[in-house]
Amino acid sequence: YPACWKDVSFWIPEDKSVHPNDIAEIVRGLSTEDLVEKVELIDEFENKKTGQTSNCFRLTYRSMDRSLTNEEIDKLQFQFRDELVEAFGVTLR
16 A cells, blocks of 8 residues: 655754654554554754754655545644644744
Protein backbone atom coordinates (compact mmCIF):
# COMPACT_ATOMS: atom_id res chain seq x y z
CA TYR A 1 0.00 0.00 0.00
CA PRO A 2 1.31 3.48 -0.85
CA ALA A 3 2.75 5.83 1.72
CA CYS A 4 1.39 9.29 2.49
CA TRP A 5 3.98 11.96 3.38
CA LYS A 6 3.30 15.10 5.38
CA ASP A 7 5.81 17.76 6.42
CA VAL A 8 5.63 20.09 9.40
CA SER A 9 7.94 23.08 9.98
CA PHE A 10 8.18 25.09 13.15
CA TRP A 11 10.33 27.49 15.15
CA ILE A 12 11.62 25.99 18.40
CA PRO A 13 11.57 28.09 21.58
CA GLU A 14 15.08 28.87 22.82
CA ASP A 15 14.66 26.87 26.04
CA LYS A 16 13.37 23.69 24.32
CA SER A 17 14.64 20.94 22.06
CA VAL A 18 12.62 18.59 19.87
CA HIS A 19 13.84 15.11 18.92
CA PRO A 20 12.32 12.88 16.20
CA ASN A 21 11.31 10.41 18.93
CA ASP A 22 9.28 13.17 20.61
CA ILE A 23 7.50 13.83 17.33
CA ALA A 24 6.81 10.12 16.77
CA GLU A 25 5.41 9.73 20.27
CA ILE A 26 2.93 12.56 19.79
CA VAL A 27 1.70 11.45 16.39
CA ARG A 28 1.39 7.79 17.41
CA GLY A 29 -0.83 8.81 20.29
CA LEU A 30 -3.38 10.37 17.93
CA SER A 31 -4.58 7.19 16.22
CA THR A 32 -5.63 3.76 17.44
CA GLU A 33 -3.95 2.35 14.34
CA ASP A 34 -0.17 2.28 13.95
CA LEU A 35 -0.04 4.45 10.82
CA VAL A 36 3.30 6.22 11.32
CA GLU A 37 6.04 4.39 9.48
CA LYS A 38 8.83 6.94 9.81
CA VAL A 39 9.62 10.34 11.32
CA GLU A 40 12.67 12.13 10.00
CA LEU A 41 14.25 15.53 10.40
CA ILE A 42 14.69 16.75 6.82
CA ASP A 43 15.81 20.33 7.44
CA GLU A 44 17.24 22.44 10.24
CA PHE A 45 17.74 26.17 9.86
CA GLU A 46 19.11 28.79 12.22
CA ASN A 47 18.19 32.40 11.65
CA LYS A 48 21.43 34.31 12.32
CA LYS A 49 19.62 37.58 13.04
CA THR A 50 17.15 36.25 15.61
CA GLY A 51 19.03 33.17 16.81
CA GLN A 52 15.92 31.05 16.34
CA THR A 53 16.09 27.49 15.06
CA SER A 54 13.57 26.00 12.68
CA ASN A 55 13.06 22.28 12.09
CA CYS A 56 11.18 20.54 9.33
CA PHE A 57 10.06 16.96 9.94
CA ARG A 58 8.66 14.55 7.37
CA LEU A 59 6.14 12.03 8.63
CA THR A 60 5.52 8.92 6.56
CA TYR A 61 2.10 7.36 7.12
CA ARG A 62 1.26 3.89 5.81
CA SER A 63 -1.24 1.18 6.60
CA MET A 64 -0.36 -2.45 6.10
CA ASP A 65 -3.93 -3.46 5.26
CA ARG A 66 -5.46 -0.60 3.23
CA SER A 67 -4.76 2.54 1.24
CA LEU A 68 -4.87 5.77 3.20
CA THR A 69 -6.61 8.89 1.94
CA ASN A 70 -5.17 12.40 2.11
CA GLU A 71 -8.31 13.57 3.91
CA GLU A 72 -7.85 10.94 6.63
CA ILE A 73 -4.19 11.81 7.13
CA ASP A 74 -4.81 15.57 6.94
CA LYS A 75 -7.20 15.21 9.89
CA LEU A 76 -4.47 13.42 11.89
CA GLN A 77 -1.85 15.94 10.75
CA PHE A 78 -3.88 18.94 11.97
CA GLN A 79 -4.44 17.23 15.34
CA PHE A 80 -0.72 16.50 15.47
CA ARG A 81 0.17 20.14 14.76
CA ASP A 82 -2.10 21.30 17.61
CA GLU A 83 -0.52 18.75 20.00
CA LEU A 84 2.97 19.84 18.92
CA VAL A 85 2.23 23.47 19.81
CA GLU A 86 0.73 22.45 23.15
CA ALA A 87 3.54 20.05 24.11
CA PHE A 88 6.57 22.11 23.07
CA GLY A 89 5.32 25.68 22.60
CA VAL A 90 6.62 25.77 19.04
CA THR A 91 5.52 28.34 16.43
CA LEU A 92 4.29 26.65 13.28
CA ARG A 93 5.56 27.94 9.97
